Amino acid sequence: MTNLYFEDLQVGLRAESEEIEMRLADIKAFAAQFDPQPFHLDEEAGRASFFGGLVASGWHTAATTMRLIVSGGIRAAEGTVGAGIQELRWPQPVRPGDRLHIVSEIVEIIPSRSKPDRGLARVRVTTLNQNGETVQSMVSTIVVPRRPAKDI
Amino acid sequence: MTNLYFEDLQVGLRAESEEIEMRLADIKAFAAQFDPQPFHLDEEAGRASFFGGLVASGWHTAATTMRLIVSGGIRAAEGTVGAGIQELRWPQPVRPGDRLHIVSEIVEIIPSRSKPDRGLARVRVTTLNQNGETVQSMVSTIVVPRRPAKDI
Numbered sequence: 001m002t003n004l005y006f007e008d009l010q011v012g013l014r015a016e017s018e019e020i021e022m023r024l025a026d027i028k029a030f031a032a033q034f035d036p037q038p039f040h041l042d043e044e045a046g047r048a049s050f051f052g053g054l055v056a057s058g059w060h061t062a063a064t065t066m067r068l069i070v071s072g073g074i075r076a077a078e079g080t081v082g083a084g085i086q087e088l089r090w091p092q093p094v095r096p097g098d099r100l101h102i103v104s105e106i107v108e109i110i111p112s113r114s115k116p117d118r119g120l121a122r123v124r125v126t127t128l129n130q131n132g133e134t135v136q137s138m139v140s141t142i143v144v145p146r147r148p149a150k151d152i
Numbered sequence: 153m154t155n156l157y158f159e160d161l162q163v164g165l166r167a168e169s170e171e172i173e174m175r176l177a178d179i180k181a182f183a184a185q186f187d188p189q190p191f192h193l194d195e196e197a198g199r200a201s202f203f204g205g206l207v208a209s210g211w212h213t214a215a216t217t218m219r220l221i222v223s224g225g226i227r228a229a230e231g232t233v234g235a236g237i238q239e240l241r242w243p244q245p246v247r248p249g250d251r252l253h254i255v256s257e258i259v260e261i262i263p264s265r266s267k268p269d270r271g272l273a274r275v276r277v278t279t280l281n282q283n284g285e286t287v288q289s290m291v292s293t294i295v296v297p298r299r300p301a302k303d304i
Contacts, residue, residue, distance in 0.1 A: 030215075033215075033219070034215040034216065034218050034219045035215070035218045035219065035222060036219075036222055037222060037231045037232065038231070039231060049230070049231065050230065050231070050233055050295075057215075057218065058234050059211070059214055059215045059218045060215075062211055062214065063182075063185075063186040063187070063209075063211045063212075063214075063215060064186065066186050066187045066209065066211045067185070067186045067187065067188075070187060070188055070189060078201070078202065079189045079190065079191060079201065079202070080189065081202055082210050082242065083241075083242075084239070084240060084241035084242065085237070085239075085240035085241075086238065086239065086240075087236070087237075087238065088236060088237035088238075088240055089235075089236035089237075090234065090236065143202075
């Protein structure tokens, strides 16, 4: 599913990735650097919180999702340049030991009005845990180049 | 601006954070772990890309924005629990050495229909570089508890 050109896109095209395990040490390291709130850093504080246990930062789940897009998602030729994200949600928390994978699906194809060499695709990316529960959902708009004209 | 209860919220309430520098080594380390595409990892590949130079992953900018929210954004009492993000966009790339700060502003206050002890706030979080250019914008919906009743 990598190296897609605009001509290759089809609504409904789908890809499923492998899994990444969210280890406790990684959850704490990410949180210490980017989201140092007690329920991401300390088990005791997690138990006392809204979440009832230590949970990963949503931004750690989002970054891990990007990793899964690079290794097994729907990707444009020349790399996946995000024009923006709609509807990023975290319906269930991610807990230490959870194993995440993604399902990507093209939901819309948008030719560029101004740039003849590229277009846009909207891709729904759903991140699931080992129990099949959705831990993140988003719709990502990516830039997809048209296939270069062949030399004559 | 930390420890806000629902009763404290006002549309238009604003906070501005300090700066974080996006260092080349940090950009590459984040990309190696979460977004290993050549234009985030290698100067030469960056120059040959869409971006004309090595740039930070948008998810690195997003994670750094969370760090700025924790240290100087609009934050709810009991921690900032994100119910979701609308309209996450990266209108300008982040390059090595850029210094980022955020401006947060409450744009909507939503009482909960089902939960009397909390409500929601929509916060526009704009991430700017040292030249005042917006490198990320988003609207984040956060859960804000009501102030606990006093003991009698």
